[in-house]
Amino acid sequence: MSEHHAHPGRARLRRPAARAALAGCAALLTAVLALAAPGGAWATFTASTGSTGNQLAAMAVFPDYRTAVQSSGPVVYHPFDDAYGSSTAAALAGSAGTYNGAAAPSSATATAIAAGAGGPRGAVRFPAGTHAAADTSTSITGAAVNTVALTLEAWVRTGSGGAVVSLLPEGSDPTGGRPQMYVNAAGQVCVGLTLQSPYTLQEVCGYDASDTKAWTPADQASPAWHHVAAVVDPTAPAGTVPCDSAGTQVVVYVDGAVVYDRGLCATWPQSVAGRWRVGSAPIPTDVIAATGEQEGPAPDTYTGDVDEVAVYAGALTAAEIKTHHDLGRGTVAGDYAATVKATPSLHLYWQLDGVPGAGAARTVADASTHSRAGTHRSHPDLGVGGAPTGTPTPGTAVGLSGVDDISTGAGRTTPTAFSAEVWFRSSGGTGPLASFGPTRTGSATVPDVAVHLTAGGSLAFAVRSPQRTVVSARDHRDGAWHLVTATMSSGGRMRLYVDGVLVQEDVSSTATSTLTGFWRWGGGGDYSAFATRPGAPFFTGRLDEASVYDRELSPEDVAVHWAAR
Structure with missing residues (x-):
């Protein structure tokens, strides 16, 4: 399974200097640059399950990349299929554009996504200093500040970087949001934003050498296509303070996976207005020389290829971004x-693919790249057959025999909104699947949060204070793999999903306070005070792919996780 490094990214702030043309990038920006790569018909996506006796009443069929993009509702969509030598950039949504300078559609077939419905496709190659600009302006206005959302999308292929998608102001007014996505001199995808109250430019870039790049020196001579996305959503969690590294209001994706995220550093404007430009443009947010943090200044001049550029008046979800990437790749x-x-706010992800052996075998690796490792307690069976995770080579799982559990190595404070998810398989065994409580070993303390199998095989999701429980209706001890997801909103809504489907919820507005403790999987804790208890103190069965999120997963998130198996 591929590794994607997700982290807060680096953010730079400054008061804007007087600078011509572009005054930065605006608010709620979800910039997805959907690159043209081989990609034809895509199989039907259906989020449904027969094993639980429930069915999600939704099916989305995306025959090809462009159908999926148009299903997401772009307000601007330039496919760049224009005939070689044309001066007009035709549009599938919004107004057409005009090529500036020597920019011209490319005749190179390698720059086109695979032909599907709609026939042959192309891309555009921008020599240095050229661009394409919309013929008319676009204005997206929300009900108030910190409400308007925006998404940009395209595929890029470059060996030097530069401005990719920018919103240029019509006049000199600097107060409106002006979003911009660009690739810097280190190959990192960056987002520049113009904020207000106070009027500030914010740049969000990666700072780690392991970040997925749009280009590297190794492939500079023959760069590859990459799908890039930057999402700015002021309605998403901001973290505890402005500009918080734990925030998810600005999320940047490369090839369908999150590479970094952050909270907004000031107020996002009520209106985003101007003309969209693809290719070379001034980059006012990137005015500081390279500091040795694995980042560098971005050239205003863009040299390279661009394809399938779209703008949306709303924030695309992680699932939509991954779908667009997969369709572009032909997967x-x-x-x-x-x-x-690729799911924002991932706190930890244990794939539980450990192999038998002494010493290191007791350590549980964290695949989220946050280095939140865990420890096997007692002697579980490692390397047993795992859950169906959709890859050609199946992964492995951990087998628990009613005396084992797994716990996080370091305590943490949970946010008021969170989610826990794990695959399990039981052929008769019961017990705790996931819990959060004040200790990481032993059974003497009461968990604050618990997901467990009852004596009758039903799934229960419970919180201790104030005590509330939701319980599924059926017995899940059938020897099959099941995905259980428990979510808590900041307002106190509890939801329990099984195999991608909502089976029970408590919509009371009793919010859970922040909690301090440890996540444990498979057992531990005193459940005597719970109204609905696990059937045993430790779980007997198999666990796989355990994950925790610092937000409430949406029903769409859960359905997509189930469908990815």
């Missing part, structure tokens, strides 16, 4: 690990 949903890693 289908079916990589659970990549889907989990």
Whole structure:
């Protein structure tokens, strides 16, 4: 399974200097640059399950990349299929554009996504200093500040970087949001934003050498296509303070996976207005020389290829971004690990693929790249057959015999909104599947949060204070793999999903306070005070692919996780 490094990214702030043309990038930006790569018909995506006796009443069929993009509702969509030498950039949504300078559609077939419905496709190559600009302006206005959302999308192929998608102001007014996505001199995808109250430019870039890049020196002579996305959503969690590294209001994706995220550093404007430009443009947010943090200044001049540029008046979800990437690549949903890693606010992800052996075998690796490893307690069976995660080579799981559990190595404070998810298989065994409580070993303390199998095989999701429990209706001890997801909203809504489907919820507005403790999987804790208890103190069965999120997963998130198996 591929590794994607997700982290807060680096953010730089400054008061804007007087600078011509572009005054930065605006608010709620979800910039997805959907690259043209081989990709034809995509299999039907259906989020349904027969094993639980429930069915999600939704099916989305995306025959090809462009159908999926148009299903997401772009307000601007330039496919760049224009005939070689044309001066007009035709549009499938919004107004057409005009090529500036020597920019011209490319005749190179390698720059086109695979032909599907709609016939042959092309891309555009931008020599240095050229661009394409919309013929008319676009204005997206929300009900108030910190409400408007925006998404940009395209595929890029470059060996030097530069401005990719920018919103240029019509006049000199600097107060409106002006979003911009660009690739810097280190190959990192960056987002520049113009904020207000106070009027500030914010740049969000990666700072780690392991970040997925749009280009590297190794492939500079023959760069590859990459799908890039930057999402700015002021309605998403901001973290505890402005500009918080734990925030998810600005999320940047490369090839369908999150590479970094952050909270907004100031107020996002009520209106985003101007003309969209693809290719070379001034980059006012990137005015500081390279500091040795694995980042560098970005050239205003863009040199390279661009394809399938779209703008949306709304924030695309992680699932939509991954779907667009997969369709562009010509692949289908079916990589659970990549889907989990692409989900914003991932706190930890244990794939439980350990192998038998002494010493290191007791350590549980964290695939989220946050280095939140865990420890096997007692002697579980490692390397047993795992859950169906969609990859050609199946992963492995951990087998628990009613005396084992797994716990996090370091305590943490949970946010008021969170989610826990794990695959399990039981052929008769019961017990705790996931819990959060004040200790990481022993059974003497009461967990604050618990997901467990009751004596009758039903799934229960419970919180201790104030005590509330939701319980599924059926017995899940059938020897099959099941995905259980428990979510808590900041307002106190509890939801329990099984195999991608909501089976029970408590919509009371009793919010859970922040909790301090440890996540444990498979057992531990005193459940005597719970109204609905696990059937045993430790679980007997198999666990796989355990993950925790610092937000409430949406029903769409859960359905996509189930469908990725």
